Amino acid sequence: MDKSNRKQDALNYHSKGRPGKIQVIPTKPTNSQRDLTMAYSPGVAEPCLRIAENVDDVYKYTAKGNLVAVISNGTAVLGLGNIGPEASKPVMEGKGLLFKIYADIDVFDLELNAKSVDEFVTIVKALEPTFGGINLEDISAPTCFEIERRLKAEMKIPVMHDDQHGTAIISGAALLNACEIQGKKLDKIKMVINGAGAAAVSCSKIYLSLGVKKENLVMFDINGLITPNRTDLDEMRLQFATERKGIDTLADAMKDADVFIGLSAGNVVTPDMLRAMAKNPIVFAMANPEPEIAYDLAITSRKDIIIATGRSDFPNQVNNVLGFPYIFRGALDVRASAINEEMKLAAVYAIAGIAKKPVPEAVNLAYNAKNLKFGREYIIPKPMDQRLITEVSSAVAKAAIASGVARKVITDWDAYTEELRSKVGDDDKLLRNITNIAKSNPKRVVFADADNYKILRAAQIVKDEGIATPILLGDKQKIKQIIKETELEIGDVEIIDPHLGTKRSEEYAQYYFKKRQRRGITLFEARQVMTDHNYYGACMVQFGEADALISGLSKNYATTVKPALQIIGTEKGVRRVAGMYMMITQKGPVFFGDTTVNVNPTVEELVDITVLIERSVKQFNINPRVAILSYSNFGSNEGPIPEKTREAVQLLHDKYPDMIVDGDMQANFALNASLLADNFPFSTLKGRAANTLIFPNLESGNIAYKLLQEIGSAEAVGPILLGLKKPVHVLQLDSSVREIVNMVTIAVVDAQAKADK
Numbered sequence: 001m002d003k004s005n006r007k008q009d010a011l012n013y014h015s016k017g018r019p020g021k022i023q024v025i026p027t028k029p030t031n032s033q034r035d036l037t038m039a040y041s042p043g044v045a046e047p048c049l050r051i052a053e054n055v056d057d058v059y060k061y062t063a064k065g066n067l068v069a070v071i072s073n074g075t076a077v078l079g080l081g082n083i084g085p086e087a088s089k090p091v092m093e094g095k096g097l098l099f100k101i102y103a104d105i106d107v108f109d110l111e112l113n114a115k116s117v118d119e120f121v122t123i124v125k126a127l128e129p130t131f132g133g134i135n136l137e138d139i140s141a142p143t144c145f146e147i148e149r150r151l152k153a154e155m156k157i158p159v160m161h162d163d164q165h166g167t168a169i170i171s172g173a174a175l176l177n178a179c180e181i182q183g184k185k186l187d188k189i190k191m192v193i194n195g196a197g198a199a200a201v202s203c204s205k206i207y208l209s210l211g212v213k214k215e216n217l218v219m220f221d222i223n224g225l226i227t228p229n230r231t232d233l234d235e236m237r238l239q240f241a242t243e244r245k246g247i248d249t250l251a252d253a254m255k256d257a258d259v260f261i262g263l264s265a266g267n268v269v270t271p272d273m274l275r276a277m278a279k280n281p282i283v284f285a286m287a288n289p290e291p292e293i294a295y296d297l298a299i300t301s302r303k304d305i306i307i308a309t310g311r312s313d314f315p316n317q318v319n320n321v322l323g324f325p326y327i328f329r330g331a332l333d334v335r336a337s338a339i340n341e342e343m344k345l346a347a348v349y350a351i352a353g354i355a356k357k358p359v360p361e362a363v364n365l366a367y368n369a370k371n372l373k374f375g376r377e378y379i380i381p382k383p384m385d386q387r388l389i390t391e392v393s394s395a396v397a398k399a400a401i402a403s404g405v406a407r408k409v410i411t412d413w414d415a416y417t418e419e420l421r422s423k424v425g426d427d428d429k430l431l432r433n434i435t436n437i438a439k440s441n442p443k444r445v446v447f448a449d450a451d452n453y454k455i456l457r458a459a460q461i462v463k464d465e466g467i468a469t470p471i472l473l474g475d476k477q478k479i480k481q482i483i484k485e486t487e488l489e490i491g492d493v494e495i496i497d498p499h500l501g502t503k504r505s506e507e508y509a510q511y512y513f514k515k516r517q518r519r520g521i522t523l524f525e526a527r528q529v530m531t532d533h534n535y536y537g538a539c540m541v542q543f544g545e546a547d548a549l550i551s552g553l554s555k556n557y558a559t560t561v562k563p564a565l566q567i568i569g570t571e572k573g574v575r576r577v578a579g580m581y582m583m584i585t586q587k588g589p590v591f592f593g594d595t596t597v598n599v600n601p602t603v604e605e606l607v608d609i610t611v612l613i614e615r616s617v618k619q620f621n622i623n624p625r626v627a628i629l630s631y632s633n634f635g636s637n638e639g640p641i642p643e644k645t646r647e648a649v650q651l652l653h654d655k656y657p658d659m660i661v662d663g664d665m666q667a668n669f670a671l672n673a674s675l676l677a678d679n680f681p682f683s684t685l686k687g688r689a690a691n692t693l694i695f696p697n698l699e700s701g702n703i704a705y706k707l708l709q710e711i712g713s714a715e716a717v718g719p720i721l722l723g724l725k726k727p728v729h730v731l732q733l734d735s736s737v738r739e740i741v742n743m744v745t746i747a748v749v750d751a752q753a754k755a756d757k
C-alpha cells in the first residue's frame, strides 16, 4: 500500500467515530434507580466505610486491582523524540489497548506536563491509591533512571519502565535462544551494544544476569565508545565503560564480535561490519522505526546470521508487547508490591521456552505461516501466541510468590491457568481468526460494482493483505480515473467491462438462455442480461473464472440475489437461501438469522434456516449453541409464533440429535446462561448462553440486528448469504470500506469451504 494512504488510514482509524482508541465502560448494572442508588450515593458509602476501616478492601470493592497507569511525559516517544505529552497520547492509548486485548488489564493513560524528576515523582506517587500498577513509558534517559528508582523505592505497587525492562526481558529471551541456535555460550560471547540510553543500559544489565561477562561487552553512544575517562556520562552508563586496545569506532568493535545489540538509531551498521563479525553472528537491530541495519540487507550480507528487529513485518520481532501485558497480569494477580529481578528473569525464561515448543496451528494461521519452528527465523514467540498469557503470567506470579513480594498467594495453578485463558477467549478475536483463515488460502473475488471508491479501496486492502485477488467489473476508464484521483495503488488487477462484451459474454448468454428459455427469456434478452454486472459476475463464479462474487452496494437486496439464484442456484438439498449476520458484541460474537431473505418462514423453512446457519457458524470454528426465539419460554404462551418455533425445535431434536438447539425461548433467557439455568434447568443448551439466534420471522430478525447495531454498539458483519451452491455475497446499501473488507473475507472463507466439498 502507498505511504500516503497508510498515513491517512492511520489518521482515520484514530479520528473516526469517537475520537481516540479507548473508553470507560461500567461493569455493574445501571439500568434502574435502584442500581444507581447502589452505584452512587447513598449505597456507595458502604464500600467507602469498609475501605476506611481496612485499606486493603480497596482491592475488594474497586477496580484498583486490575488498573494500571500508563504514564509518560512525552520526552522520548518511540523513536520520535521529545514531542511532548499531548503528542504521546496516541501511543499511551495504544498501550492501554494492548494491555486490554492481550491481558484484560484496564488502563488509564496519563500524559504529564512534568519534566523534572521531582515534579514527575510527586505526581505519580500521589496516584498510588488509584492503581494496581504503574507502567512508565517513553521517558528520556537519564531522567527515567532516577524517576523509576525513586518510584520503586517510595511506592508499594509494582512500577516498571517498559522501555527499559520490557525491552530487556524480550531481548534477553531472544538472546538465550539465538545463542543456543548459533552454538554460543553466554559467558564467552563478545558483545557490542550501540546506544547507551534507557533501553541499552537496562538490556545490558539483564544480559549480565543471564551470564554475559562485563569484560566482553563494549558500549557506544552517539559520541563513541563509553570509556571511564568520559566526563559527559552519568553513573548508569559509566558502569559499562571499557578501555580496549585497538577499539575506537563501532567498526573496530564489530570485528570478531559474536553479538551486536542496536538500541540507537536507524542504518548505522553496514554489511561490511556484519561481515567482519565472528562466525554465526547474532544481530538485534532494535531501533524503531528503522533498525540499525535493514533485515533484508543483513540476511543478504551473510548466510550464517541471526537477525532480529523491532518491526512486525519481518521474522524475529523483538517487541515489548511480548512482555508488559503478561508481566503486569502476573504481578497484579498476586498483588505484588514490585516487579523484581526474579520476576523479570522468570519472564525471560518463560518467553524463551515458548519459542522452543511446537507452534499451535492458530499461530501459524495468524501469521500466514506454514510451519513456524524454533530456528534462525523464529527465535522468540509471536505476539498473537495465546500461550504467552498462560505461561508468562504464571511464571511471573510464581516468582513474585517465591521472592516474597506477593501479597496474595495462588495455590491452584490449573485454575489460575484456566482463568488466564478465559481472559483472552477466542470469541473477541473472531474477525481476526476469520481473516487468518482467509489469508491461508486467498481466492479470486469479483466485485460487481467496481466503479466506486469504497469498493476500490476495499479491493486494494484485501489485495494488500493477501485475503483475495480482486477482479473488477465496470467501466475501465471510470475505474482508472477513480484510482488516479484518489491515489489508490491497486497495482495489476483485472478489470472487465460487461457492457462492452467479452470473449465469455456469448457463452454466458447461451448458458443463461438454456436455463431460462422456458421461463420466457429469449436469446436476445439473455445477451442483454449479460451486460448486467450481477449476472456477468454470477456467471464468472459459475464457470470458475472467479471464486466468489461481491455485489449489491447500489442495488436492493432482491435484485442482487436474483441473478445468483437463477445462474448458480442453491446447494443440493437446500430449498431456500437465508441471510445471517455475525454480530460482534461486547460479550463476544452472536449469529443472527434469518435477517434478510425469508419473510415468514414455515416450520419446515425455520428448520432449514437453522440447519444452514448452524453449519455456517461451524465454518468459523465456533461450536453453535442455537436458540429459536419467540416471545414465549418453553410453552409459556400460546399463539402461532411460539407454536411454530416449538414445532421447529421438536423437528430439529428429532432429525439432528447432535445439534445444540432449544426453544421456544425469549432472547434474554437465550443470552443469559444463569437466568436460563435457574429457570429452565432442563434446557438442552446445558447451562451455557446461546451464540446463535434464530428469529421466527424476518421483521424480528431484521429489527433486532439493526437495533443492536445502532444502540448496542455491536459491529454487524453480513448479511452472509447461505445456501447457494457457490459463494455470492451481497453488500448492504452504502456499506463502509471496513464492512466491504469483512464481506470479502467471509466470501473467501466460504469459497474455501465450498471448494473442499
Ligand SMILES: NC(=O)C1=CN([C@@H]2O[C@H](COP(=O)(O)OP(=O)(O)OC[C@H]3O[C@@H](n4cnc5c(N)ncnc54)[C@H](OP(=O)(O)O)[C@@H]3O)[C@@H](O)[C@H]2O)C=CC1
Residues within 6 Å of the ligand: 076, 078, 079, 140, 141, 163, 167, 194, 195, 196, 197, 198, 199, 200, 220, 221, 222, 223, 262, 263, 264, 265, 268, 286, 287, 288, 289, 309, 310, 318, 319, 320
Ligand atoms: N524494539 C523495542 O522493543 C524497543 C526499541 N527501542 C529503540 O531503541 C532506541 C533507543 O531507545 P531509548 O533507549 O528509549 O532512547 P534513549 O533516548 O534513552 O537512548 C538512545 C541512545 O542511543 C544513542 N544514539 C543515538 N544515535 C546514535 C548513533 N548514531 N550511534 C550510537 N548511539 C546513538 C544515544 O546517544 P546519546 O546518549 O549520546 O544521545 C542514546 O544513548 C530507539 O530507536 C527505540 O525506538 C526502545 C525500546 C524498545
Ligand SMILES: CC(=O)C(=O)O
Residues within 6 Å of the ligand: 077, 078, 079, 138, 162, 163, 288, 319, 320
Ligand atoms: C517499543 C517501544 O516501547 C518504543 O519504541 O518506545
Ligand SMILES: [Mg+2]
Residues within 6 Å of the ligand: 078, 137, 138, 162, 163
Ligand atoms: Mg516505549
